[in-house]
Amino acid sequence: MAKIESYLMSVISSRLYSIGLEMTNTLMRTARSQLMSVCHDLSTAICDRNGEVLSLAESIPVHCANMGLTVKPCFEHPEGIKEGDMFLNNSPYRGNTHHADYTYIAPVFFGGELLFFAVTKGHQADIGNSIPSTYHSNAHDLYEEGAIDWPCIKIQKEYKDVPDIIAIAKARIRVPEVWYGDHLACVGSARTGERRLIELCEDYGAELLKDFSDAYQEYGSKRIQEEIRKFPEGHWEYDIKSDAIEGMVDEINIHIGCDIKPSEGKIIIDLRDNRDSVPCGLNMCEATVRGSAITGILNRLPSDVPGNEGAMNHIEVLMREGCVVGKSKMPYSSSLATTNLADRLISGVQALMNQVTSERGMAEGGAVQCPAVSVISGKDWRKGYQPYVNQIFLGMTGGPGVNGHDGWITYQYPCTGGALNWNSVEVLEQQYPVLIVEEEMLPDSVGAGAFDSAPSCKFVMTPRGEAMTCAYSCDGIDNPPKGAVGGLDGHRAAAWKYSLPEGEGSRADLPPFAQPEIKVGEAIVSESSSGGGYGDPKKRDPQLVCRRVREGWITPEFAERVYGVAIDMSGEEYKVIEDKTAELRSGR
């Protein structure tokens, strides 16, 4: 940072942070899609003149370290990049995450020179898929998926909409008003960023900001190298498996290779030795492979490493075109590129790191998406049979055991890391004609360890008045998340239904990837998978075991069998029976 005075580093980086915040806020407060306005499934970034991420507002992990990939195709646009342009890229084949994430990119010019890009990404309510869901796990290819693919095109020129593009979108999307509202929200967000960045240029001038950009990338680079230097040199491997989609694809194994070169300040993740793309919506793409692999590493680093390319470029991700965890290729579908395999890849990389270091050690996170996070659709008889379709976020826990801490309960997805909100039962029941029968943790469902994972959640829901469709993609039934460093595996996920009058005895299992119709009088049951435990359960603090028994998370039998801890339950306060515990633990 030779050229920039110390105080200016703070001043300008803080200005960038506030600009990102303002962009995020503009989007959240004006978006129609619940995924953006409520669940924070959105991200904003400021890229430098080379399209490299300079500053990333707090965003969800699967959007990190890949915004630059989404911006780069702007440079290949046949008309070039002009002031007043607004690019739209939602193509997983051209650097974006998946079709549901629309990325709006505003180039920022000052004195005729391109200096920055203001970038806004958000999960849309509908994208014209062949089914009313923005995820289509069972689509054989892009055509069956049905989304419109926007391969980094100009949706605005000279600050005005390109009418033909708008017309095409409105003709193809189920809820054109909602779509256009979200378009305005995204444009508003990116243009706000553009305006504020121009003001920044007016204050400091182009030359100083170019120097700053370079110095700030260098700052990120120094920060992460310091961390990488703490790791040993070597080569490690890890495998992680996701469930089959019956009749479509077999189990998918992800093989991860990792080389750490502390002297060069580099980590290389190699994913080339994996199978080719598969005929369903699970294929990952360049952006999500990079984002997920890097997230797995970042989960093991201090959380304040800057999210810029200067730092991220020290983690190299090797991938292959046409690979299920690589650069996706037309016409394979990447409808679920941000979840499922992405979640497994994050878990795999963070767990691989247990061979490298015990610092911030972590087991695999819960597999996703059980019926408790379904896209539900139907008609609401209470509101004149008005149709509804939306994703709900309840009953999925998933936090893995971590060296030093039990799993985070409302972790939900490895790719969101606990950043999403958890819906209120009453708000949900007021908005949709459903009744939640139960939402409680399942006893004895933790991935046990010296540090347990979060327990699984049992979630039971029934439609009121009219049948309801629940679309989900429930991984983790056959391949529960694995424990680490002696920790046990997590609890298996489950999806089933039963008849309310007959009770749970009438259980009928549901397929893991499906969109079943649930009739009135039936209830759908979701059991989330739990993450793996970390460390030997026999070494878990007996007092903590005792507290979990007292709180009903685990039974006394489980405590004895798994942790070797005997509990005296005679009084209000439960106590560890010390001698029996010592005996149980020594006789292993």
Add this chain to the structure above:
Amino acid sequence: MSKYACVDVGGTFTDAAILETSGDIRVFKAPTTPGDWTEGIINSLKIAAGHYNQTLAEFLGDISVSGGGFATHGSTIATNAIVEKKVGKIGVLCTKGFRDVFLFREGPNKNPFDMDLDYPEPFVPRYRTLPVEERINSEGGIETPLNEDDVRAGIKTLREYQVEAICVCYLWSTANEAHERRTAEIIRQEWPDVGVVLSCEVNPSSREYRRWVSAAIDASLRRLISTYATNLNERLAELGFKGKIGMLNASGGVMSAEEIVSKPLYTIDSGPAMAPVAGRNYAIGDVNDQNAVVLDMGGTTFDVSCVIKGHISVSREAVIGDEIPGISRVSVHSIGAGGGSIAWVDSGGMIRVGPTSAGSVPGPACYGRGGELPTVTDANLVLGYLNPDFFNDGMMKLSPERSTKAIREHIADKLNISVVEAAFAIWATVNVNMIAAIKDITIWQGIDPRSYTMVAGGGACGLHAIPLAEGLEMSRLLIPRTAGGLSAVGGIFTDTVSEYNSSCLANTRDFDHEKVNKVLKSLADKAMDFFERNNIAEPDRRVELYMEGHYPFQVWDLSVDITPFVDKDFKLDQDSVKLVEAAFHEEHERTFTIKEDANVECVYWRVKAIGANHVAGMIPEQEYHSENLIVSPAKRTGSRKIYFKKYNEAIVTPVFSGDNLVYGDVIQGPAIVEEPTTTIVVLPDYSIKVTKYNNYLIEGLKTRASEQ
């Protein structure tokens, strides 16, 4: 002469603000005494009595009991008890299948990359959260009748555990209270001595977690707060106080101790809630502005709040410990930035400030109490902004040598820059951190601060206020003389306030007038009862009514003032519903820049009963001495060498004592103004004016150059 008093118990200091009927207002500070808060309160009053040359008994005897009289608050007490998990032992009866509402909450906020933390335990242990078979649906219909055997079994178990109170938390009790009410009856039959708290009473909002945890917090605080209030009253009475204490509440008002003891949840975080009350008074009085951003920078935290069109902005998102009870509370955004914030250099070579604070022990390096790390106060001292011999009214001496050493070792040498450059970088960094915090709260509320007045309070704010105003492009900055005790001062000016609310779902498209008007009537009755109980005279009574609602499928509610739309009997007719809808569209557009052509789902109705306080009117305007640029050295108390970025060196700068300055005086920067509890740095090219209410005003700030 009679006096008004308000005591604010802060984390470090207990402040007593005293207003004489002459209009003279002063702040006195004593260290806070955790464990026995009363001690610190009495000490601050002793210091005050000394200033007025009175014995403590004489002084306390003079304190007026009219209009709120002696106000104090339990905020630190309640908040600390929750954070330290030292609340009363309670039990919960809840809807079967939902024992983990206290665990899941709404998904506690978390940085997605930070895994190095424990998930917060539920507010009420799960073994004392017992299931009862029953279920009401969203329209209030009974899906499953109440299983009274479950209730009795639950009471029996909780009796074995000897809980202080039983809290009843059922789903949709806001739509139908029958099951919670019947459960309360059974509890009173089975165990008459135990306290009973119903979720449909404390905070009847239709988000089960918020409603339930509100009830649980309330139940667990009752004994604690009532003991505290009784003790304080008795101690003060023994010492000569003739009135009764009032207590401040989270919505920025004062309540009698009896009122607050019956809903202790509302004492939570009431301290910071008072700063905007003071800020509003100053902004309206001195510059006639109804819009203000109010800052309070102390030793460890920096608080920001807003006044919009004369209303202090409130929010339901306040986090207390690990919980969000969702009660409407004055919206205060807080970050760890204060005089004690520690500066450090990260592994990439960037200077960072906070969030770690040296607190008051060991404190900044310059305190000489064993602190060796450089803090914001040390930077201010090295730059010459603070006077080593005049800190906290001269009660404490500071050591510039220790500051220099700390900054050299921990910052300057690491970056190979001079100590002064390093100190300036610390100062500039904490400034941008605070600017980001202010942007945070204003951006999220849809406020453009440029047209607002900044009111800068807190002991440390005067040192940073000008660059903050510049960074936000705010052109008007007001620094009260009593900046050091802004919250305590706010307590003196505050009205007597209580709030009541009710959930009642109604759509503006097919509005159920009968149902809603019944709810409004019951809220109005509660407000009238409150006025009667507290002997508030007819002309001083004011009632404000708010509706909270959303567009269909929105999840977050927006609050709208609908007071103008109800008739004198608190009824909404056909036309007034249209006005409510229009007001919602307007507020939605103001906050979110857009409005929709849609009907509005009204969810929540809230009444604010206000007994007006006339104390502010007692403060007279000062005598005008004509606009008078101070050039003669007569009013100076001295000068010292001070660093300014503009000159890039320390230059000899005049220092003024606030006591010498009167209405109309203007001082040209660079200059320093020293007040007993705050110091103001007037940067080059600025001038500061003494206002008609004896505060300091800076106008015509430059824009967008935060590195001054």
